[in-house]
Amino acid sequence: MNNRKKLTTILSVLIVAVFCLTVVFAALGQNLISTFGSGSSAAIVQKGASWNVGFETASSVTATKTGYSGVTCGNATVSATAVTIPSVALYTPGDSCTWNVTIKNTGGLKAKLKSFTWTQPTGATCTSSSTGTYVCGNVTYSVLKGDAVLAVGEQLPASTGSVAVKIKVEIPSNKSISSSDVTHYNGKVQLNWEQD
Numbered sequence: 001m002n003n004r005k006k007l008t009t010i011l012s013v014l015i016v017a018v019f020c021l022t023v024v025f026a027a028l029g030q031n032l033i034s035t036f037g038s039g040s041s042a043a044i045v046q047k048g049a050s051w052n053v054g055f056e057t058a059s060s061v062t063a064t065k066t067g068y069s070g071v072t073c074g075n076a077t078v079s080a081t082a083v084t085i086p087s088v089a090l091y092t093p094g095d096s097c098t099w100n101v102t103i104k105n106t107g108g109l110k111a112k113l114k115s116f117t118w119t120q121p122t123g124a125t126c127t128s129s130s131t132g133t134y135v136c137g138n139v140t141y142s143v144l145k146g147d148a149v150l151a152v153g154e155q156l157p158a159s160t161g162s163v164a165v166k167i168k169v170e171i172p173s174n175k176s177i178s179s180s181d182v183t184h185y186n187g188k189v190q191l192n193w194e195q196d
Helices: 002-027
Strands: 053-055 058-062 064-066 075-078 096-105 111-119 133-136 139-145 161-170 188-195
Touching: 058 096, 075 096, 139 188
Parallel strands: none
Antiparallel strands: 053 096, 058 075, 064 096, 096 161, 111 188, 133 139, 139 161
16 A cells, blocks of 8 residues: 555656646747838838830931932931831942930839831831841841840840930842832831840
């Protein structure tokens, strides 16, 4: 019986000890909290971002012409989203008309030139192109940066990015001339920009 009392006492002490340890561990627990924004003056804000890539506007842009003295180019009309090129008369290989414009990024997002989309002019047979150059018969249409074709992947930093481009119509010096007039009209190139 004595052993039984001892065993009961030992078990009771063990149970009390385990219970006390549980209470001690529970008392030592700690919950940590992070607060996101501590009021309207210190809130988490998703800032609005603007997209604004376009031509630097000017009422008109005078062309630079090269080649035969009879070449006529006219002034291009420029808006934020379009450059409209007037009548052009080219005669011999090496004749060209070039309009200098600037594309600007005044938005809050970086921009990258994704692709070119060409629309074939009425009256022309053209070679398919996904670059900044489009060949239609003996006439070549180009979008240039300096003396090279503007490349897909051109980047414009946010707010301050710009690129000076040349829009050019020419009869390259390696082409032949036609014995009669060949008229092209309603040709277009679309420069497709995307967020970088």
